[in-house]
Amino acid sequence: MKADDSGLAARGYLYYPGCSLRATGVAYEESLLTLFRLLGLPLRELEDWNCCGATSYMSIDEGAAALLSARVLSLARQQGAEDLLAPCSACYLALRKTQDSVHRYPRVQQEVEESLARAGLTLLNSTRIRHPLEVLYTDVGLPAIHTKTVRRWRGGQVACYYGCQLVRPYEGVDKAQNPTRMEELLQQVGVPVVDYALKTKCCGGSLTGTLSEVGLRLNYILLKEAARKGAEAIVTVCPLCQFNLDAYQRDIRQQSGERFDIPILYFTQVLGWALGGGVRELGLHRAVSGRNLIKRWFQAHEPVEAYV
Amino acid sequence: MQALTLRKMKFQREALPQWVEQISDIPGCERVYSCIQCGTCSGTCPLSIYMDFTPRRVIALVREGFRTEALTCQTIWLCASCYACTAHCPQNVHITEVMYSLKREAIRHRMYPPRFPIPVLAQEFYKSVRRRGRNSEFWLVLRMALRSNPFLLLKMIGTGWRLLRTGRLSLKREKIERIQEIQKEFAAPREAIS
């Protein structure tokens, strides 16, 4: 085991859900909290957090996006965190980007500082932005995940899908070109993974809502290639990716004429289940697609001794 | 089909070199002059196949100062900000940032088709967060659709129903406690739209 439990627990992680985890991505929050509880690392929610600014903000007013993220960063430091856990890829990117441009551009720094000052806040830019994937891989470590596994994987092969904003343009969570940490983590709990060339291709983000023909086609390609490679499910790290791939499979069928019913899981759901989490507390019942398969894979509780 | 008599020549009087300087002065857009027109951005972009100008051509338009084409092309709205081009560019041109800066300028000058859902979504998002500090997906999509194309709602009914059934459609309007902090942050006059 990489780090000792008590040290990590004492340090703790401050957790920034972001807007999606309170809506369509609620299963992500449920499974994340469950997984970290099972690991003995309870998460503390950032008090009075606000929206990160995200993509849409940057296309209207980049400065404003930076202000929103800067408030989050400052609150995190005020609330005593060295690390801030941002599970949503868009939040992760927005926070990293703000941190980076404040650091790189004195004029951005000045604007942010002045604006925060008006709200009685000071810019505290030293918080480390972390993603659960990276925390599990580096802080908790593969051996610890392996040791804490209590259930044998009963499902089929999966494709690991990272999407875009988590691995680009900032490295830190994983390699930009060919990230592999999710595969490594899942293999620790016995999940077979396929080689998935599209693992960092974009799901189209909000295009599924705004320009659905295009957005659906992107998701069709992702589903089709996963199926071609023999994956029975796709595992994701981002609420928007999960939403797009999961919620639109019927529309994709209408568009492409090909039928898909593939479970789209969060990596926290798969790991949480292996560590003993329940179906409902992991939000597995919230899936739109592949519900039958999910039932088959996750329903029976079978603790394993021989496994470890 | 376009008229056979459409003139497509670009005259140098249309080029705005000062505008290029303004763009290159925006944080992240510094390296726009370094582009070698290799096309890696377009090759790696998952959406380039839908664009009227490939990302490489948009950078060329910017470099040459053809502002109108750069701001009115569909490309900038199709960009999903996946950063593949930026990560891949051999000259470290931050193409995604250039796209953002073009989107901002186009929105500022209303240089996009009326009722075009993508900028409408951005604006609704912007307003909601300024007002409440957080974004509530349901209300955002609802307002975006009403302002751009109400028929979108019809298409969404199925998905909406499935989400509601699985407890993923929250009708709650999220708001932070100290919203005045956000409002004060934004109090100073800003260049962007209000």
Place this chain on the structure above:
Amino acid sequence: MSEHKSDIRTGVYVCHCGTNIASVVDVREAARHAASLPGVEISREYKYLCSEPGQALIRQDILERGLNRIVVAACSPHLHEETFRTAAAAAQLNPFHVQMINIREHNSWVHEDKARASRKAEKLIRAAVRRVAHHKPLERVRVPINPAVLVVGGGIAGIHAALTVANAGRQVYLVEREPSIGGHMAMFDKTFPTLDCAACILTPKMSAVKAHPNIKLWTHSDVTDVQGYVGNYRVKVTRWPRMVREELCSGCLECVAACVFKEAKVPDEFNFGLSKRKPIYIPFPQAVPQVPLIDMENCIQFRTGKCKKACAQACGDRKAIDFQQGEEIKEVDVGTIIVATGSKTFDAERAAYYGYGTYPNVYTSLEIERLVNACGPTAGRVVLRNGETPKSVAIIHCVGSRDENTNRWCSRVCCMYSLKLAHLLKEHTGAEVFNFYIDMRTPGKGFEEFYQKLLNEGVHFVRGRVAEVTEWALDQSEEGKLVLRVEDTLLGLVRRIPVDMVVLSVGMEPHADASEVRRLFNITCSSEGFFLERHPKLAPVNTFTDGIFLAGSCQGPKDIPDTVAQAGAAAAEALALIGAGYMEQEPNAAYVVEDHCSGCGACSALCPYSAITLDAGARRSSIHPVLCKGCGTCVAACPSGAIRQNLFEDEQIFEEITGVLTHG
């Protein structure tokens, strides 16, 4: 010693350098200011002082006006100090009465504020006028040149340089790290643009090296120490053991045939693992010397000590195989050194998006060179890893070149060798060949014509940098293929192109140990890591260390013709020094003012050249004027101020300090 102040008659010359200086610095005002300074007899500005009329102007003033000090405000002294010293000498003035200041590289080219740049120029002129008054007449010291030459690296550059020097009747030591000379060129099948066979032009030169009475060839060896200075280098060469004694071996290769490994099992370095070799082997059939070597990692005798040593039995009475052979150190004295250590190709795995190392049918260009080569691993049959002939091939240019994420520079040869490979692959397989390029660079003799030839052969040329190579198939036509996604920038459309084979045209980069080699020879690197020439145009094969010259791609990417030309130039530079028999040294040696020396000996420990000797009895130090290289470290360290340095006397520097700081 120094002249009376009133005897100083200084001429100040401010150069316009066309508009290079004059467009920023107010040269007229600078000259006017100079005229007001004490001791200045005449001050002029002129369009191009380095030109013959410019120099004549200075000579004429010296003769007619009796000038005895010259200040030239122009470009870097690294460029033209020698020019103006020579001009002064031609007018019978001691050349070291000239002081040059740099108002171009250090001023007009780097400053935008004209007023401040002009004031800075005036300060520098003031400093130089004050300094030059303290100059003394000096004589250059002559250093003899040992006529032997060391050539480091046995690629085409080293081979050509060695043969040129040897043919001029001089002794050459040629040191090569690999077990055979030949370098990258020995791997090639054909050379562009003539398509003549690389082996046919290289192997005769390789044999000539071996046979030449003036060349001592040491392969499988490294230069491990270099001491001394121009004309007088002492070099240590470590000869690594081959376990086969070169002087006893006849090159019959019976040992290789006899080896207990009946099948070759070790990946062959020369063929990049595309074929196998035995633990005792020669690198390739035409290797020079024709002496095998034993790879200790795989040889049973070295691994277990229990081999029946069939190789030694096969060798018989010659007893060339020697399992006890140790390394051997050779020490030689040479006067000049030619560094021709070459470069390496870019590691294609660093460009992960092209799938090298992941997809077996993605190759580097060097691997293809071996595949198309008649004496390569497949005897010239171009096949995929499964033995099938490719029906379509993609050649991707600029892999590891022109890329801020890997190497920024253009590697110069890839466009042309990609065209060559396109031709050869089409010829060998009849496949459909696609070239993907960013810009097509064919700026050599016969190069553009070669491009035309390829266009007419029906090779596809797609202008665009490939974004990715995957095996992700959209439909049946792409199933089982490598699929390229690329913008065809001339069409303005994104294309997907499925192929059987991908060739990555990897660029050239410095060797991983270039930095250690650089330190060994006390030369400099440019920011990319290639060795730096003294001047890109006027001294392209010289280094900043006298007597050490560069040849070939260790100095920057280049093709074979350029490499050979540069090797010839380096040989000529070495021969020029040898021909003269001596080299004149800058008279900047340190010297001891004996009366002030307390004999403390603090200085001798500092000198890296052991130029200082302490006479303990007389309690006096003295400095050898030839051994001293003029760094001045001892001067700054002498506690009693007894050591001084010619050309950099304390008072000269104090005057400069005063000059740049005086308000004027």
Place this chain on the structure above:
Amino acid sequence: MAEDKFEPRIVAFFCNWCTYLAADLAGVSRLKYAPNLCVIRVMCSGRVDPQFILDALAKGADGVLIGGCHPGDCHYQEGNYKALRRFRLLQRMLEDLGIERQRVRLEWISAAEGSRVRSVVNSMTEDLRALGPLRWNSRQASPAGAVEAQ
């Protein structure tokens, strides 16, 4: 000439083989930097006598920059190490004299690092501008080391 803004005066001692060439390279590359420094060429940073530095400060320089080859890259093998050792001693002495650390800098700049010349000169100019003029000559009597009277 009257100046609105304080412009620090920097005297630089650049070694002939690395930093002087780097400054030449900056010129050839047309990199723009502050015209506040005047370069005095020495063969090696090891030649820089602490007296030169004190003399420059005494005569009105606001800062002194010494440029040499990177450790291990000295044209004379190890002159730059000697410079470094001497520089450290001098720093302690300058501290005692109440002269701010940023006023005397030692930088390793190789012949390939033209852009480093620009960044070092610009940052040093900024630092000195923030510190203000040294006026050492008027603040106190010239130190023993400063030979020449103005």
